[in-house]
Amino acid sequence: MSQPKKLFIKTYGCQMNVYDSERMAEAMGGQGYVQTDTADDADMILLNTCHIREKAAEKVYSELGRFRPLKEAKPDLKIGVAGCVAQAEGAEIVARQPLVDIVVGPQSYHRLPELEAKAASGAKALDTEFPEEDKFNHLARRPKAARGPTAFLTVQEGCDKFCAFCVVPYTRGAEVSRPADQVLREARDLVERGVKEITLLGQNVNAYHGHDGGLAGLIWALNDVDGLERIRFTTSHPNDMDDALIDAHGTCEKLMPYLHLPVQSGSDRILKRMNRKHSAESYIRLIERIRAARPDILISGDFIVGFPEETDQDFADTMALIRTVNYGQAFSFKYSTRPGTPAAERVQVDEAAKDARLQELQALLKDQQRTVQNAMVGKTVHVLFEKPGRETGQMVGKSEYLHAVHVTASDVLPGDLRPVLIVASNSNSLTGELVT
Numbered sequence: 142m143s144q145p146k147k148l149f150i151k152t153y154g155c156q157m158n159v160y161d162s163e164r165m166a167e168a169m170g171g172q173g174y175v176q177t178d179t180a181d182d183a184d185m186i187l188l189n190t191c192h193i194r195e196k197a198a199e200k201v202y203s204e205l206g207r208f209r210p211l212k213e214a215k216p217d218l219k220i221g222v223a224g225c226v227a228q229a230e231g232a233e234i235v236a237r238q239p240l241v242d243i244v245v246g247p248q249s250y251h252r253l254p255e256l257e258a259k260a261a262s263g264a265k266a267l268d269t270e271f272p273e274e275d276k277f278n279h280l281a282r283r284p285k286a287a288r289g290p291t292a293f294l295t296v297q298e299g300c301d302k303f304c305a306f307c308v309v310p311y312t313r314g315a316e317v318s319r320p321a322d323q324v325l326r327e328a329r330d331l332v333e334r335g336v337k338e339i340t341l342l343g344q345n346v347n348a349y350h351g352h353d354g355g356l357a358g359l360i361w362a363l364n365d366v367d368g369l370e371r372i373r374f375t376t377s378h379p380n381d382m383d384d385a386l387i388d389a390h391g392t393c394e395k396l397m398p399y400l401h402l403p404v405q406s407g408s409d410r411i412l413k414r415m416n417r418k419h420s421a422e423s424y425i426r427l428i429e430r431i432r433a434a435r436p437d438i439l440i441s442g443d444f445i446v447g448f449p450e451e452t453d454q455d456f457a458d459t460m461a462l463i464r465t466v467n468y469g470q471a472f473s474f475k476y477s478t479r480p481g482t483p484a485a486e487r488v489q490v491d492e493a494a495k496d497a498r499l500q501e502l503q504a505l506l507k508d509q510q511r512t513v514q515n516a517m518v519g520k521t522v523h524v525l526f527e528k529p530g531r532e533t534g535q536m537v538g539k540s541e542y543l544h545a546v547h548v549t550a551s552d553v554l555p556g557d558l559r560p561v562l563i564v565a566s567n568s569n570s571l572t573g574e575l576v577t
């Protein structure tokens with residue numbers, strides 16, 4: 142038998158790219174490729190890229206440059222760029238970096254095997270169409286191999302919201318939802334392979350409409366899947382948090398008490414300029430309703446500082462919103478100008494002001510996260526164990542609030558879901574003891 146060919150995939154960006162990388166590896170598995178974790182011995186290298194901020198996009202080119210010696214040593218090596226930079230820049234990528242053989246967008250990677258064959262014949266293989274057909278109908282079912290206890294499952298793609306700063310509606314296209322029966326089948330397949338927790342993914346996941354009951358309807362259907370213990374979803378837009386979804390947070394046992402609900406800014410003036418279509422006040426009221434349904438829910442958010450025309454007062458409004466909401470987790474970014482988006486044309490905030498604001502905002506968010514995490518000490522949480530920790534005899538898993546929890550115990554296996562008493566709060570994780 143001939144040696145299997147080796148595929149190295151490097152993934153940037155959001156969880157949806159993590160999911161796509163798995164599916165691309167599976168698609169190439171059908172072509173005799175096995176995954177390798179180093180580029181050095183690969184027959185094919187795929188960078189699954191992110192275009193959300195300038196830094197993320199530029200990283201791709203420096204990474205590609207590093208593959209030159211590999212390509213020189215092995216002329217058959219195929220180098221592909223997938224994901225959102227591929228979608229945004231298309232043929233420009235090959236023009237800028239001729240080492241690249243394949244460019245494939247996030248909606249057309251089911252065609253990767255054909256593109257690889259084309260590249261093998263010596264031609265450049267580009268596909269950044271938004272195809273008529275649904276890639277999910279063209280991908281094989283998930284392979285039978287056993288898996289770890291957690292998995293991502295993309296249920297919705299694309300975005301119709303057009304926030305003024307964001308490239309996603311251009312790189313991922315219009316909002317599309319996968320039919321619920323297709324999602325449920327994939328979920329059952331994953332559970333059969335050992336998965337206990339599924340995180341439903343979408344750029345705008347709570348706009349999901351592949352089930353009559355929307356995302357809440359899908360969550361309730363998943364709640365009935367035997368063997369599935371936990372359900373999460375990300376990322377949500379405040380305007381798509383409907384009553385049924387809020388209610389599910391209080392009533393659906395498998396739905397975890399953690400919600401990532403980005404607000405971006407606390408200034409109504411800026412929110413309007415961002416085309417967010419909600420106010421700071423409506424967001425705060427929404428959080429109150431969610432907390433009324435599930436008082437212990439951990440709220441997570443995204444923030445952009447230095448959006449064009451943001452003043453000190455606008456920034457102060459964001460700080461005030463953060464103080465009101467009290468976040469248990471947060472991601473914050475300096476505004477990055479993205480080509481083709483409306484905000485790119487506007488008066489930019491200077492870099493020093495952006496830096497100062499980011500520091501101040503992150504200090505507050507860090508403080509809140511720390512306080513929320515420290516408050517877990519003395520509580521009993523439920524931990525889904527994933528893997529051994531760094532120290533011998535230690536296992537690590539996640540609580541329902543998505544905190545990493547370390548436990549020293551000899552009888553715990555990956556996939557076990559156990560009650561744990563939290564005894565200490567460390568810099569990035571909690572320490573606990575099994576409750577027996």
Ligand code: SAH
Binds near residue numbers: 309343377403
């Ligand atoms: N669909 C999700 C996430 C989109 S991208 C949502 O609507 O929340 C993830 C985060 O990146 C965004 O929430 C935003 O905070 C940040 N982001 C997007 N575009 C950006 C830009 N041009 N500059 C800086 N941060 C950006």
Ligand code: SF4
Binds near residue numbers: 304307344378
């Ligand atoms: Fe981007 Fe806004 Fe869509 Fe989120 S909702 S993906 S920030 S355009």
Ligand code: F3S
Binds near residue numbers: 155158
């Ligand atoms: Fe990046 Fe595309 Fe995700 S731009 S954040 S990889 S949707």
